[in-house]
Amino acid sequence: MRVCLLTDKPDHPLLAATAALLAGAGHRVTFLDPDAGPGDPWERIAPDGRGPAEVYLLKAHTPAALALARRLEAHGARVVNSAAATELCQDRGRLAEVADAAALPMPRTRTLAALSDALPGAGRPEHRYPIMVKSRHSRRADLVARADGPDALRELAAAWPDEPVVLQDFVPNSGWDHKLWVISGEVFTAVRPTPVGALPRGAHDAPLVRDLPSAWTGTALRAGEVFGLDVYGVDLLDREGGPVVVDVNAFPGIRGPQGAPAALAALALRRP
Structure with missing residues (x-):
């Protein structure tokens, strides 16, 4: 082939x-x-x-x-x-809308045409802090930051005033992301430090990756069905004992899991 x-x-x-x-x-x-x-x-x-x-x-x-x-x-x-599935995952606003319609657990998400529209006095209600501020369009070197109050939000808006953004409710967490990578239904897992926020005091080593509850792997597999993906990554955080999706990436840079290259090769050779 x-x-x-x-x-x-x-x-x-x-x-x-x-x-x-x-x-x-x-x-x-x-x-x-x-x-x-x-x-x-x-x-x-x-x-x-x-x-x-x-x-x-x-x-x-x-x-x-x-x-x-x-x-x-x-x-x-x-x-x-597919091009359509890949493009969908690059638009965090549309991603949240599709997830909500499919009852896939994600933080509450609001989409704004420009970050400056989020400032107090811009005609919108005051936010519940902390909040996550992300570029609407996912790309290299995009904006992903936590704002703990109005002053932090003003600093971000000063640097990114015209950036289309999504605002997401912050999910309190341990400081570690559970990363689930899926290749044609095969799930690989890892943990990584969350991209924003400090690790818990005294935490130095990542927790061991063990067999995850079925709700976690089920959520990752469900994300592939919802967004039409064969190769993708799902970042999950623990919210009150259950998984919540904080990011979905089409064909991410998977590094480390044994068996991932073989799974990808098998997917490439699979007949439609």
């Missing part, structure tokens, strides 16, 4: 290991960065209008990558994850 990985990081450990497994089994593997080089990336992979690969793994999430993925899909190519 011919497999193409759409990415700007061909040396990423997961992608490199997956490519090695596929190539070792006799499959043809190519890499393409949709944002590299001049001109239309379509001309570099599909001069005959069909494309050289039977399946495309969409790791890149840039506008050029999404446009290319949509074009490939229009010509009948299999793209994992």
